[in-house]
């Protein structure tokens with residue numbers, strides 16, 4: 001009814017405008033007069049006040065102008081202050097609020113506690129006592145507490161809302177109860193009666209409840225409100241109350257602190273052990289941004305430059321340059337230069353080498369001629385072991401741990417003093433298992449009735465929803481078929497994606513995945529699981545690799561993609577991979593395929609493996625294969641140690657690469673095979689090609705639980721550098737959460753294989769995109785190799801336990817594994833360093849080495865060579881005397897040295913506390 005007159009009013013205006021402007025302008029013409037009409041009316045009404053008496057007109061204008069000027073001025077001042085306050089540092093603002101609250105608390109305290117007189121006192125009584133009743137005394141305390149909290153925790157603004165809500169509930173609940181407890185005075189009894197009870201707040205909270213439900217129900221409800229307020233203020237969920245009470249009891253000293261978590265203890269103990277065992281290497285963390293695309297070359301270059309940044313020292317000793325050499329110098333230089341091997345039949349010591357190097361790089365200028373440096377001979381590990389054993393009175397020093405890798409060298413040398421490489425022992429002729437040991441599958445179905453039925457269903461859906469699209473073909477993979485849909489002109493791709501649920505309904509499968517577009521085609525792909533899925537046999541994939549005559553030993557079979565092509569990749573090019581998916585999704589089968597592929601295609605000379613299986617049952621089938629360099633590791637702590645060993649191995653390989661001038665282990669190996677590289681003269685080392693080292697971890701989460709920092713550090717270090725050293729990681733986990741697959745790990749592991757995940761979040765962690773949550777398990781995977789930005793869907797290959805057993809037996813029959821004993825013994829023995837050595841362990845070792853290798857027990861030599869004061873040198877001498885390394889002092893004469901150079905290793909082991917255990 002109301003609209004009708006206005007429509008009627010508009011009508012004439014429209015008509016009037018229409019003939020002049022034409023139809024296009026109709027709308028504008030329609031609106032404009034309608035809007036203007038009321039304005040005109042107002043204008044017509046306005047002139048009424050205008051006729052002001054003429055004589056006062058000027059004064060009126062003046063007063064108005066003055067008033068407006070004043071108002072603008074005051075407004076500008078306040079706006080300026082407001083703007084200034086906005087620009088104020090948030091910390092100052094918070095402090096200001098807190099101090100303001102403190103001031104208010106002070107005033108309220110004066111008004112309520114001290115009965116302040118005057119207008120402020122009256123105001124406090126009206127506002128505070130009026131609102132809070134007899135609990136007004138608590139208001140200053142409350143305000144004070146809030147102010148103190150604001151000052152102490154300004155960084156937690158998110159808690160403010162919670163505290164306001166909690167306090168409000170608390171105050172209302174308590175005051176309501178006080179009101180009821182004081183006899184529920186009504187408004188009619190006067191304001192004083194209400195002030196003597198719970199105040200207006202109490203009255204407001206209790207009266208409606210009492211009125212509608214009687215006091216009997218009102219009180220428990222108000223108690224509940226109070227409890228709620230208390231819980232909110234203290235941020236305590238109801239189920240955490242016992243724990244909070246226990247904590248409170250512990251704080252008040254009436255309860256005992258609960259036992260610390262076993263893992264925490266373990267972690268601490270483990271960290272402690274590593275701190276003891278590892279050389280003091282600065283704990284540097286690489287910080288590649290997780291979001292940045294992985295560039296292995298850049299990462300490697302960066303990591304390499306960091307390595308090169310560290311001072312390098314020559315193993316070749318150089319005598320001191322700045323003053324005439326005395327007898328001591330000559331003895332020290334000669335012992336080190338001739339490497340002890342000539343003089344005393346013992347290998348050179350890295351410490352001595354470093355010491356002599358330190359002598360030569362003094363900060364003074366050279367004045368004396370330098371003796372010709374003699375290249376240092378390389379030590380013989382076998383011999384070293386024997387020596388270490390001998391020194392500790394016939395007991396094996398440091399267990400069966402080979403010396404050179406057990407105590408990682410603190411400094412880099414041009415040539416690592418070791419001859420031990422991972423290698424096949426003897427002249428074994430190793431034959432690879434025959435492909436016949438793996439079952440042969442069929443070629444795979446090309447088309448089935450199920451596919452035709454789905455094409456029909458899709459066509460029906462498009463027709464029913466009136467989408468101009470048609471299925472133009474499909475490619476059938478083992479698990480899913482991808483139907484290609486071409487759209488008509490001007491049909492949006494979104495119309496297909498919007499139909500996902502309808503398509504899923506029509507084909508009776510929830511796992512419909514839409515790819516838009518199919519890479520390289522102007523078509524939308526709809527992946528729908530096959531009702532008649534097929535298995536992909538590992539043997540079939542490997543047969544293809546064989547026929548392709550690709551002899552890369554690291555080439556492994558992954559499965560078959562949705563277009564029916566076999567998926568194979570070289571792990572050496574990946575260069576590190578993350579395999580993740582929910583339990584039962586097919587990870588272990590994938591790992592089995594990887595290991596079996598390696599066994600089928602590579603000799604232990606080509607590829608060596610470290611298998612980490614914290615679940616204990618997944619990889620037991622591979623126990624004893626010759627490709628292993630250590631028994632399968634099931635203890636997560638040992639696994640963490642093994643990763644540290646891999647870092648050391650990588651460092652040693654890099655040392656070789658640097659020393660012989662190669663950039664990649666493949667080039668070095670080729671040169672070794674062609675006899676192009678020779679060990680330096682005097683070295684007894686026999687150069688061997690380095691095998692690839694493949695480290696497979698079947699549950700990363702278990703490792704990350706035990707030693708997250710060390711594992712992450714090691715993984716990051718390995719993944720950054722190991723590519724050129726021929727070391728590759730495969731990390732599998734069924735818990736792809738951010739605390740397991742951390743940003744750092746992700747940023748350095750560029751190839752990802754996702755099997756079915758339980759959530760979209762997991763898919764994002766693995767692939768940085770959704771998709772894996774739509775996979776259907778049992779080997780259905782999305783593969784994102786390094787450099788690709790769209791994952792490929794594939795069905796993982798499968799190898800049966802019997803096939804694995806046959807291949808393993810073949811390998812085991814040919815040779816036994818040659819284990820490296822030092823892989824997991826890094827910290828096996830708890831070190832017991834004598835108390836009197838204290839922090840001087842390193843110095844003492846250096847002193848012992850210097851004295852024994854020079855056979856010269858002089859305190860002043862220690863002073864000079866170790867650059868320590870007289871007191872420290874004397875103390876070192878005393879420590880050596882108490883360990884029977886040197887004899888007693890004979891005045892100004894040098895002391896007798898009681899240890900022969902070939903016993904030095906044992907003595908050092910004893911000093912380091914490694915000989916027992």
Ligand SMILES: Nc1ncnc2c1ncn2[C@@H]1O[C@H](COP(=O)(O)OP(=O)(O)OP(=O)(O)O)[C@@H](O)[C@H]1O
Nearest residue numbers: 582583584585586587588589734778779796797798
């Ligand atoms: N590629 C595959 N082809 C066919 N079936 C498979 C494939 N992969 C896995 N399956 C089936 O799924 C089952 C579970 O696979 P698998 O043990 O590899 O899962 P998982 O992800 O390792 O689980 P968990 O983490 O619990 O060990 C297997 O027993 C097998 O029947």
